[in-house]
Amino acid sequence: MEVSDFKVGDMLAGTWGYSMTIPAFFKVKRLTAKRLVLEEYDGKMVTSDGFGQQGYEVPDFSKPRGQKMGRIYGDYVVVGSKYDKVLTTKWDGQPVWADYMD
Numbered sequence: 001m002e003v004s005d006f007k008v009g010d011m012l013a014g015t016w017g018y019s020m021t022i023p024a025f026f027k028v029k030r031l032t033a034k035r036l037v038l039e040e041y042d043g044k045m046v047t048s049d050g051f052g053q054q055g056y057e058v059p060d061f062s063k064p065r066g067q068k069m070g071r072i073y074g075d076y077v078v079v080g081s082k083y084d085k086v087l088t089t090k091w092d093g094q095p096v097w098a099d100y101m102d
Contacts, residue, residue, distance in 0.1 A: 014088035025059035056095030
């Protein structure tokens with residue numbers, strides 16, 4: 001995968017968490033020679049276990065979380081810093097599993 005495989009407006013999705021599965025969504029805002037400039041968005045649960053602890057999420061475009069940088073690493077885009085990394089791929093538009101039960 002290379003930066004040229006992306007265009008402005010593409011969406012990325014991935015999950016992070018040690019004992020939880022927390023979805024992360026990013027929109028490509030700008031491309032540089034080696035990195036992607038991304039806007040991060042909170043997720044919005046569209047199906048739930050009734051308690052809001054497990055279910056499927058999609059991006060909530062009304063809740064941007066700020067810009068992040070992404071770099072290509074093999075088949076993934078790594079977003080974040082040394083201490084909080086998310087491995088993402090192009091989002092297929094399908095809701096992503098979330099599990100906030102610790």
